Amino acid sequence: AQSVTQLGSHVSVSEGALVLLRCNYSSSVPPYLFWYVQYPNQGLQLLLKYTTGATLVKGINGFEAEFKKSETSFHLTKPSAHMSDAAEYFCAVSASGSARQLTFGSGTQLTVLP
Amino acid sequence: DVKVTQSSRYLVKRTGEKVFLECVQDMDHENMFWYRQDPGLGLRLIYFSYDVKMKEKGDIPEGYSVSREKKERFSLILESASTNQTSMYLCASSGLAGLAKNIQYFGAGTRLSVL
Numbered sequence: 001a002q003s004v005t006q007l008g009s010h011v012s013v014s015e016g017a018l019v020l021l022r023c024n025y026s027s028s029v030p031p032y033l034f035w036y037v038q039y040p041n042q043g044l045q046l047l048l049k050y051t052t053g054a055t056l057v058k059g060i061n062g063f064e065a066e067f068k069k070s071e072t073s074f075h076l077t078k079p080s081a082h083m084s085d086a087a088e089y090f091c092a093v094s095a096s097g098s099a100r101q102l103t104f105g106s107g108t109q110l111t112v113l114p
Numbered sequence: 115d116v117k118v119t120q121s122s123r124y125l126v127k128r129t130g131e132k133v134f135l136e137c138v139q140d141m142d143h144e145n146m147f148w149y150r151q152d153p154g155l156g157l158r159l160i161y162f163s164y165d166v167k168m169k170e171k172g173d174i175p176e177g178y179s180v181s182r183e184k185k186e187r188f189s190l191i192l193e194s195a196s197t198n199q200t201s202m203y204l205c206a207s208s209g210l211a212g213l214a215k216n217i218q219y220f221g222a223g224t225r226l227s228v229l
Contacts, residue, residue: 009154032216043118043204043220044157051216090156094216101172102218104149106156 002027002095006105014113019063019078021108023091026072032094033074034102035065039087047089050074061085086112117141120205120221127228133192135224137205144210146188147172147218148180151202163188195228202226 007022025031032051036044048059055067061084065076074091091105121136139146145164149157149172159172161180169180177199181189188207192199202225206218 034217036220041123041222043222044206044218045220046217049217101159101162104157106154 002031002093002103004091004093004103004105006089006091006108008108009106010109010111012111012113013081015083016080019076019081019085019110021076021089021091021110023065023074023076023105024072025074025091025093027093027095029095033065033067034092034094035059035063035074035076036090036092036104037061037087038090038107044090047076081110081112083112083114086110118205118207118219118221120203120224122224123222125224125226127192127195127226129196129228131192131195131228133195133226133228135190135192135203135205135226137188137190137207137221138186139188139207139219140186141207141209141219142185143207143219144185145208145218146182147206147208148178148188148190149204149206150174151204151223157204160190195226197228200226200228 003026005024034049035047038044048057050057050067058064063078088107088109090107092102118139147162148160163169163182179191204223205221208218
């Protein structure tokens with residue numbers, strides 16, 4: 001079985017400040033990890049993914065995440081928030097390695113303050 | 115670009131009605147999924163399909179059924195809609211090879227209200 005915990009259902013940052021969204025997972029086998037973003041009234045869009053190899057993963061829109069096996073974490077960061085980053089962010093894990101079954105966290109709503 | 119199209123953005127139905135939600139993908143993906151999204155609960159998998167005419171239950175299949183007669187189309191059916199099925203429904207697809215491997219691509223969602 002696999003699960004995902006996103007700490008903080010709502011996060012607010014000022015424009016230009018660091019964005020840090022937390023994700024911890026549990027998986028009985030090596031995980032594949034994903035971050036998705038959902039803008040209002042839209043579907044989910046892939047930000048980045050970790051499968052194997054380099055543990056620091058770079059995604060779109062300046063986001064990156066680091067896979068830390070010892071901490072079972074996959075936190076999402078961006079050095080400088082932009083107003084357009086306001087959205088809901090979902091962390092997901094696939095233990096099967098095929099994306100056949102993704103388990104999603106409950107989501108974090110990011111607000112960017114001017 | 116991968117395109118996953120859900121037939122309706124908004125639907126309003128009455129309790130007891132039979133409801134069809136349609137999803138079409140244009141990337142020849144093998145896998146297709148139906149999720150429901152509720153505030154504070156994230157996305158929960160209802161059903162998925164890994165081939166034509168094949169289906170598997172997800173985490174919350176009760177009250178739903180699915181149909182996949184063609185590779186590109188995956189339908190979610192509410193046999194007798196109830197108010198607790200008011201939700202956002204998201205369809206996704208993923209492929210087994212190439213750049214699409216291991217990535218689920220999502221439609222824009224259907225917001226269903228059952229009155």
